[in-house]
Amino acid sequence: MNPARPTTAAVAGAVVLTTAAGLLAAANSASAATSCASPVYKRQFYANTTFSGTPKKTDCDAVVNQNWGTGAPTSGLPANNFGVRWTVTRDFGSGGPFALPVESRDGIRVYLDGVRKVDLWKNVSTTVKKTVNITIPKGKHTLRVDYVNWTGAANVKFAYTPRTSATVDKVKPLAPTATSVKYDKTTGKAKITWTKNKEMDLAGYRVYRRLKGTAYGTKPLATTTSTTYTDTALPKTGDVYYYEVRAYDKAGNASTGTADKPVTTVDTTAPAAPAGLTATRVTASVWLEWQPVEGAEWYRVQRAASAEGPFEAVSPGLTNASYRDTPSFDTTERWYYRVVAGDTAGNTSTPSAIADTGAPDVTPPAQVQGVSASGSTAGNNVRWTANTDDTEHYEVWKSVPGEAFPGPEIVFGDSWLDSTAPTDTTVEYRVYAVDAVGNTSPVSASVSALRLVPSSTPAPPSVETTPRDDGTGVGWTSPGEFTRGYYVYRRLDPNGAWTLLSDSLVTAYGFNDTTAPKGVAYYYVASVDYDWNVSVPSSTATADRLTPATATAPEAPVVWLEAPYTECTASDCVAHGGAGQDVEVRMMWNPDERGDIYGFQLHFSGPGGAGGYPKTTWGNYTWTPTVSGTYVVEVATIDVYGRVGPSTSLTFKVA
Structure with a gap:
């Protein structure tokens, strides 16, 4: 006889008594008390x-695989006409396709949640x-x-095994649970742990990491069969x-990801050393x-008197990538600089490459000419020829x-306009050129000027400017008294000298400045009486020309028609509609970086002169x-000066 196979320690509670009554009582007690931990089966023998x-008898059995031959399976059972029942309750995770292979002599039935699956x-x-x-459901x-x-x-013999072929198993595993992460600030390592999945066909786990503000990549950080992973490369x-x-x-199905678990790393990474440092001498400082x-x-900027150092900090913590240093130096000194960068965690970069101010500049600018x-x-209007060397500014001295x-x-x-010069007094002027480090040119030739005493004739009370095609128009109203004429002055620098635009007197109430350049210009008008005395200046009028007076007319526009005129060549459209339907003409000027386009001028011509205006x-x-x-439509571009450019023609037919 082949007795029942010994299984787990849970069976140790079975007690065999010598009397029939004692055996029955013990069996009842053992059957009720036997508990088998899943996935171990609970096995019951029936006579x-x-x-x-x-x-x-009730005990625990790890697998259903018995061969009792012709004998009784256990004491107290007959060799024929007996029954054995195995029962197990377990978590199948996400479930999926399973195979139930059975072998039996004699009868076998298999149930899932009370529903017969094998008979x-x-x-x-x-x-x-x-x-x-x-x-099996999840x-x-x-x-x-x-x-x-x-x-x-x-x-x-009985088993239940997951079917792991990728063509059969399309069920994703459940996501791992109870995920946690611990970060060691000393070592910089992060340990991630999670609970083991219930899946019977589980192959393993993939761990992913992402930087805040970015997405997870397709490649995992690590693949493991364990329920823990330590990230040592954070x-x-x-x-x-x-x-x-x-x-x-095992079929290649992957679960969704667990909830994100954050780690804030310690910052021990210093910023990179600043690059591209330059040191330029400017007036009384280094930029x-x-x-x-x-x-x-x-x-933080560091400075030294030699390339070997020592370097010392000369600036506070700067937020901009620039600094003006004002050391106590003269033109015979040379300074060396480097810069370090830092972050909020206290990390400081290595110093930048050294930059220096170069050999001292002791060469003055050239003498100012043409004063x-x-x-x-x-x-008094003082003028000179601009230097072409390293002059930074000019100094005008007057006596x-x-x-x-x-x-x-x-x-x-x-x-320069000396607006504080006294009237009827000869004032002498000299000009010096000064470079960025304070070197001063030789003094220029001396020139003199006599500021005119203004007459009692009032200046024009109102002056206006109008940019035109051929210049800038300056117009004014009469001062209300008899005058011989007017002088018109212009300057381009709001602090510069005024230039008289015409040697001859202007006798009308307007003047066209045909030499007006592109950009902002300032104008004033003075009245001249019959004794050739000049009035005080009028109020200043400003003009902003978008194009110089010599500019060409605007270019021809790009023109096209909207539905029903949808089949078009460069100059011809065939109508899909007829008379009484709207024609929408669309226009665009060529992108020539001009800002002076005012609009468009259209001219239609058709049968019998229709639309000809x-x-x-x-x-x-x-x-x-x-x-x-x-019909023919001709479209031209108009600029703000009223200038009309060449037109673009488009022919279309109306059925």
């Missing part, structure tokens, strides 16, 4: 084939085999195996990183610039008899022809 009454229930003389494929389910032996030899940059874990099965460094919160001065009622001048006038252009529009124009035939 009948109907599984009725109290089991003769081989007859007395047979040889072992019968069968495999049934089923789909979660916990109960499997029950009922086996009976009526006569003869007894053997039974950058120490102070950034936030996220982790997630995904389970994958330093460098390229911004990613991740840097501040910069002239002329008087007007607005003041007034009996007066002490407090200091030079600093001028950055090539002219010009139209001016700011944009697209819709027109409805009333007569069938062939």
Whole structure:
């Protein structure tokens, strides 16, 4: 006889008594008390084939695989007409396709949650085999195996195994649960843990990491069969990183990711050393610039008297990538600089490459040439020829008899209006050129000017400017008294000298400045009485020319028609509609970087002169022809000066 196979320690609670009554009582007690941890089966032996009454014995069995031959399976059971029942409840995770292979002599039935899935229930003389494929839903389910032996030899075998072919299994595993992460600030390592999945076909887990603000990549950080992973390569940059874990099965199906678990890393990474440092001498200082460094919160400039150092900090923490240093130096000194960058975590970069101010500049600019001065009622106008060397600015000195001048006038252009010069007094002027480090040129030739005493005749009360095609128009109103004429002055620098635009007197109430350049210009007008005395200046009028007076007319526009005129060549459109339908003309000027386009001028011509009058529009124009035939539309661009450019023609037919 082949006795029942010993299984787990749970069976140790079975007690065998010597009397029949004692045996029955012990069996009842053991059956009720036996508990088998999933996925171990609970096995019950019955002395009948109907599984009725109290089991003769209850124990635990790891697998259903028995061959009892012709003997009784356990003490107290007959050799024929007995039954054995196995029951297990377990968590199948996400479930999926399973195979149920059985072998039996005699009868076997398999149930899933009480629903019969396998039915081989007859007395047979040889072992019968069968495999049934089923789909088990996710979660916990109960499997029950009922086996009976009526006569003869007894053997039974049963298993449930996941089907892992990729063509069969399309069910994703469940995402891992209870994910957590611990970060060690000392080592910079992050340990991720999670709970083991319930899947029977689980192949392993994939761990992913991403930087905050980015997405997870397609390649995992690590693949493991364990339920823990330690990330030893986490950058120490102070950034936030996220982790997630995904389970994958033997068919290649992957679960969704777990909830993100963040880690804020310690920052031990210093910014890169600043690059591109330059040191340029300017007036009484050194101007330093460098390229911004990613991740840097501040910069500090260091200075030394030699390239070997020692370097000392000369600036506070700077937020901009530039600094003006004002050391106490003269033109014989040379300074060396470097810059370090730092972040909020206290990390400091290595120093930048050294930049120095170069050999001291002791060469002064050239003497200023072409100095002239002329008087007007607005003041004395001083002019000179601009230097082409390293001049940064000019100093204009003046000498007034009996007066002490407090200091030079600093001028950055090539002219200056001395509006404080006294009238009817000869004032002498000299000009110096000064470079960025303060070297001063030799003094220029001396020139003099006499500011005119203004007459009692009032200046024109109102002056206006109008940009035109051929110049800038300057117009004014009469001062209300008899005058011989007017002088018109212009300057391009709001602090520069005034230029008389015409040597001859202007006798009308307007003047066209045909030499007006592109950009801003300033004008004033003075009245001249019959004794040739000049009035005070009028108020200043400003003009902003978009194009110089010599500019060409605007280019021809691009023109096209909208539906129903949809089939068009460069100059011809065939109508799909007829008379009475709207024609929408669309226009666009060529992108010639001009800012002086005012609008468009359209001219339609058609049968019998239909539509033959010009139209001016700011944009697209819709027109409805009333007569069938062939039409021509000509469109030209108009600039703000009223100048009309060449036109673009488009022919279309109206049915």
